[in-house]
Amino acid sequence: MNSASDYPLLRRLLEEGELSVQVKQSLVQALNDPGIDEWRASGNTLQIDVYKADGRVELFDLLEGPDAPAQAISIEDLKAAC
Numbered sequence: 001m002n003s004a005s006d007y008p009l010l011r012r013l014l015e016e017g018e019l020s021v022q023v024k025q026s027l028v029q030a031l032n033d034p035g036i037d038e039w040r041a042s043g044n045t046l047q048i049d050v051y052k053a054d055g056r057v058e059l060f061d062l063l064e065g066p067d068a069p070a071q072a073i074s075i076e077d078l079k080a081a082c
Contacts, residue, residue: 012045057074
């Protein structure tokens, strides 16, 4: 399993102020709710997309613009980091 230090965008996601407490709570709920297959939210400089069917999460750096490449991580790695 990888750690948050292996994913620079994940480290930023978990930093104070990147996502509101409400958005973080919504993310945790989405990860744990079997009725939710996909989920998306944007923070100050990041966008997070969750695709539960694929078991992956994509993080986008909004500072790099709309064509920024995604940093993909597994849902298990995200849960371990939270």
